[in-house]
Amino acid sequence: xxxxxxxxxxxxxxxxxxxxxxxxxxxxxxxxxxxxxxxxxxxxxxxxxxxxxxxxxxxxxxxxxxxxxxxxxxxxxxxxxxxxxxxxxxxxxxxxxxxxxxxxxxxxxxxxxxxxxxxxxxxxxxxxxxxxxxxxxxxxxxxxxxxxxxxxxxxxxxxxxxxxxxxxxxxxxxxxxxxxxxxxxxxxxxxxxxxxxxxxxxxxxxxxxxxxxxxxxxxxxxxxxxxxxxxxxxxxxxxxxxxxxxxxxxxxxxxxxxxxxxxxxxxxxxxxxxxxxxxxxxxxxxxxxxxxxxxxxxxxxxxxxxxxxxxxxxxxxxxxxxxxxxxxxxxxxxxxxxxxxxxxxxxxxxxxxxxxxx
Amino acid sequence: xxxxxxxxxxxxxxxxxxxxxxxxxxxxxxxxxxxxxxxxxxxxxxxxxxxxxxxxxxxxxxxxxxxxxxxxxxxxxxxxxxxxxxxxxxxxxxxxxxxxxxxxxxxxxxxxxxxxxxxxxxxxxxxxxxxxxxxxxxxxxxxxxxxxxxxxxxxxxxxxxxxxxxxxxxxxxxxxxxxxxxxxxxxxxxxxxxxxxxxxxxxxxxxxxxxxxxxxxxxxx
Numbered sequence: 001x002x003x004x005x006x007x008x009x010x011x012x013x014x015x016x017x018x019x020x021x022x023x024x025x026x027x028x029x030x031x032x033x034x035x036x037x038x039x040x041x042x043x044x045x046x047x048x049x050x051x052x053x054x055x056x057x058x059x060x061x062x063x064x065x066x067x068x069x070x071x072x073x074x075x076x077x078x079x080x081x082x083x084x085x086x087x088x089x090x091x092x093x094x095x096x097x098x099x100x101x102x103x104x105x106x107x108x109x110x111x112x113x114x115x116x117x118x119x120x121x122x123x124x125x126x127x128x129x130x131x132x133x134x135x136x137x138x139x140x141x142x143x144x145x146x147x148x149x150x151x152x153x154x155x156x157x158x159x160x161x162x163x164x165x166x167x168x169x170x171x172x173x174x175x176x177x178x179x180x181x182x183x184x185x186x187x188x189x190x191x192x193x194x195x196x197x198x199x200x201x202x203x204x205x206x207x208x209x210x211x212x213x214x215x216x217x218x219x220x221x222x223x224x225x226x227x228x229x230x231x232x233x234x235x236x237x238x239x240x241x242x243x244x245x246x247x248x249x250x251x252x253x254x255x256x257x258x259x260x261x262x263x264x265x266x267x268x269x270x271x272x273x274x275x276x277x278x279x280x281x282x283x284x285x286x287x288x289x290x291x292x293x294x295x296x297x298x299x300x301x302x303x304x305x306x307x308x309x310x311x312x313x314x315x316x317x318x319x320x321x322x323x324x325x326x327x328x329x330x331x332x333x334x335x336x337x338x339x340x341x342x343x344x345x346x347x348x349x350x351x352x353x354x355x356x357x358x
Numbered sequence: 359x360x361x362x363x364x365x366x367x368x369x370x371x372x373x374x375x376x377x378x379x380x381x382x383x384x385x386x387x388x389x390x391x392x393x394x395x396x397x398x399x400x401x402x403x404x405x406x407x408x409x410x411x412x413x414x415x416x417x418x419x420x421x422x423x424x425x426x427x428x429x430x431x432x433x434x435x436x437x438x439x440x441x442x443x444x445x446x447x448x449x450x451x452x453x454x455x456x457x458x459x460x461x462x463x464x465x466x467x468x469x470x471x472x473x474x475x476x477x478x479x480x481x482x483x484x485x486x487x488x489x490x491x492x493x494x495x496x497x498x499x500x501x502x503x504x505x506x507x508x509x510x511x512x513x514x515x516x517x518x519x520x521x522x523x524x525x526x527x528x529x530x531x532x533x534x535x536x537x538x539x540x541x542x543x544x545x546x547x548x549x550x551x552x553x554x555x556x557x558x559x560x561x562x563x564x565x566x567x568x569x570x571x572x573x574x575x576x577x578x579x
Binding site: 260262265273274280286287289290297298300307312 | 401403405407500501502503504505507509510511531532533534535536537539550551552554555556566568569570
């Protein structure tokens with residue numbers, strides 16, 4: 001019996017010290033809004049536990065604009081539970097600790113502020129609470145194979161959890177973890193499906209389910225994940241070549257007089273060459289063979305002059321046009337492939353929702 | 359003079375030229391130079407007039423190659439053969455060695471002009487007669503069968519001609535008329551041409567060398 005007052009005094013002294021130190025630190029910073037729990041803490045510091053309990057419960061019951069922030073709620077519940085311990089109401093304290101852990105599973109009391117009786121009861125209460133909180137970046141992008149979406153899970157106590165990515169309707173897409181969690185667990189999701197493709201855009205859910213030792217699902221943290229695909233603009237394919245840019249590859253002569261004259265004149269030159277040179281020689285008879293070949297070719301040339309004649313320069317010009325177009329098309333295709341490969345997804349996490357599973 | 363051994367030289371030259379052309383193909387791929395070359399055989403006839411007229415005939419084998427850069431073409435040719443006296447002609451056989459180098463400019467698609475040195479030697483057991491000329495040339499070419507056959511006529515005139523026999527040279531001129539047929543879907547062409555060349559000596563004599571030449575031409579890039 002004699003130990004309680006001593007502990008209360010010690011706790012009050014520690015609390016007062018913490019308030020003084022935080023006040024000193026706060027004096028050097030920018031002005032802070034008034035602490036909504038200041039009156040309750042004053043009563044607690046003055047060992048007026050009934051008053052403190054009443055004020056803390058009132059603060060916790062506030063709604064609307066006066067509703068406590070999550071951090072203040074955790075503080076209020078912790079001090080309320082400590083107050084209940086000092087008031088000798090362990091059941092109420094345990095209940096407050098459990099409420100605290102359900103709201104903030106990673107909360108741990110400061111051993112420098114709260115006496116061992118309080119922290120011991122907190123640890124005892126913690127064992128019976130299986131809850132998690134999940135921390136994810138609000139916005140994350142995944143592009144390369146090594147990119148990951150980090151998920152940090154904090155647990156109130158050692159228990160089994162199952163972490164899954166599901167589609168918007170709850171159908172499992174990927175199980176990230178199925179097993180025990182101690183204090184915390186870091187999970188990484190690559191944002192891809194089973195064969196390595198980036199997920200299709202849409203709404204997904206990150207679900208972390210806490211299970212009892214018997215395997216019964218008790219509680220679930222659900223975070224909506226909105227995935228959008230960020231695609232770089234692709235280059236337009238080069239315009240098809242207009243027929244007007246091509247040169248005609250053939251031409252047709254209306255008459256064959258030119259090839260005929262060319263061949264016959266050359267044949268005549270072959271025959272007359274010895275005379276033209278004034279050699280006085282008859283010249284070898286084989287030259288008539290050359291002249292004959294020229295003459296026959298000339299006649300064939302005249303006969304076939306009406307057939308389309310291939311314009312080799314134009315053929316080469318057109319071929320180069322097509323090859324250049326093909327090269328440009330290949331370049332654009334390769335560039336677009338590279339840009340498609342650079343596609344990434346952006347994951348935007350929504351507010352976590354806690355679902356109690358009855 | 360050993361004629362048998364001399365007969366292999368043109369073939370070796372042709373093979374050497376072909377090898378050089380193929381080897382130069384990769385180099386040509388990096389520069390806008392067109393290379394072509396070919397091997398040829400000519401049934402030559404040499405008539406030499408003076409105090410008495412003598413005639414020699416025989417095959418002359420040779421090779422030629424050219425490199426074209428834009429409108430300029432540098433062409434070289436080499437031929438060698440053994441000529442034997444025609445029946446009724448006195449004297450020994452002669453070995454003919456002929457080589458020329460010329461630079462041509464394509465004035466129009468159908469005509470080109472150019473010129474260059476032309477060396478010719480007739481080798482006999484008694485000695486050699488040599489010609490050194492600088493020739494100007496003009497060549498006209500026209501298509502006679504669409505994309506397949508082309509006729510050409512080429513004439514040349516020696517602006518300077520010298521020889522070591524018969525008192526020296528006194529001018530030379532010649533011409534060639536022929537037909538070239540492209541072999542479809544191949545880089546090769548066949549050419550048939552009649553070529554004639556007259557050279558005058560200072561002492562009033564002359565040489566008339568003519569022949570029908572058959573060539574296989576490779577027209578690579």
